[in-house]
Amino acid sequence: MKKKLFITIFVIVFIIISLTRSLADVIAYVQNSQLGTVFLSISTNQDTPKVTTILESPTINNSNGNQYWLNSGAMYYVQGSLGQTIQGDLSKYSQWRLLYSITNPTDTDDGYHPQNIFRLITKNTLNSSTTDEVYVRITKDNLSKSPNRNISNGIFLMSRYVDSDNLYYAGIRVDGTAVIKEKINGVYHTLAQKQVFSGDTYNHDSNPNLLPKHQWIGMKMKIQTVDKNTVKVELFLDQTDSGSWDEILSTTDTIQKGAAPIFNPGRAGIRTDFMDVEFRNYTYN
Numbered sequence: 001m002k003k004k005l006f007i008t009i010f011v012i013v014f015i016i017i018s019l020t021r022s023l024a025d026v027i028a029y030v031q032n033s034q035l036g037t038v039f040l041s042i043s044t045n046q047d048t049p050k051v052t053t054i055l056e057s058p059t060i061n062n063s064n065g066n067q068y069w070l071n072s073g074a075m076y077y078v079q080g081s082l083g084q085t086i087q088g089d090l091s092k093y094s095q096w097r098l099l100y101s102i103t104n105p106t107d108t109d110d111g112y113h114p115q116n117i118f119r120l121i122t123k124n125t126l127n128s129s130t131t132d133e134v135y136v137r138i139t140k141d142n143l144s145k146s147p148n149r150n151i152s153n154g155i156f157l158m159s160r161y162v163d164s165d166n167l168y169y170a171g172i173r174v175d176g177t178a179v180i181k182e183k184i185n186g187v188y189h190t191l192a193q194k195q196v197f198s199g200d201t202y203n204h205d206s207n208p209n210l211l212p213k214h215q216w217i218g219m220k221m222k223i224q225t226v227d228k229n230t231v232k233v234e235l236f237l238d239q240t241d242s243g244s245w246d247e248i249l250s251t252t253d254t255i256q257k258g259a260a261p262i263f264n265p266g267r268a269g270i271r272t273d274f275m276d277v278e279f280r281n282y283t284y285n
Helices: 002-020 023-032 095-103
Strands: 052-055 068-072 075-079 082-084 117-122 131-142 154-164 166-173 179-185 187-195 217-227 230-238 246-254 267-273 275-284
Touching: 023 154, 052 068, 052 131, 068 075, 131 154, 154 217, 166 217, 166 230, 179 230, 187 230, 187 246, 267 275
Parallel strands: none
Antiparallel strands: 052 075, 068 117, 075 082, 082 275, 117 267, 131 217, 131 275, 154 166, 154 267, 166 179, 179 187, 217 230, 230 246
16 A cells, blocks of 8 residues: 555656656656666676666766766666666666656556667767677567567667767667668668578567577677768678677768768767667777
């Protein structure tokens, strides 16, 4: 009975705040709240580095991370060279579960899976020619009823990130394809795509993810300006965690392909969709 009363009062407070203040104020309130619990599976042995939790924040200046800004996904856990999204369900009474149940219940399964829309971005702006690299391991699919869970979902490196509507993506999709995309003014443009992971045909319900689970996969994205009209983007994979990289896609982005290339330096980052994911050795330079 007390728990039900508590949750009712807490939700009412959030509704009042969300109606009278900006989302930035709501998130700031959540970050200062001590209510709720989190799920953590990274090792906490004494011989391992301390676990750092980076909290989602509405702007890069509000981020509590030294290197990263978590734009979406509630929490990102870092321990040395390892990192992870939230793993599993948030507690019913978690402050983040309650917040997302109000602000985006559809994509987060009523707030239980904020990791469905995980977006991690570097705080530093990088040079025009960069290499981003990370090893990823999928631990679980979150088969949300959201209409945004679809064939285009996956795990992606981001580069020349200007904002959420203007950047390059390179990565692997749930249909087993590798892809390089540019997003300009909120519109996606596919620059290259090919099948990489085989198996049964993708099906939204019966076969929703062709990407391997519980297996480390390396992803590397290279981007450089070739000349005043052209940007080159490459994607490499290490599918067996052997340290050996295979070039999967290589493409050039020109004005002739339908949208202006992004020439200015930007930030890097990682995006994952509707999965619980672990990361290892994320680097960018």
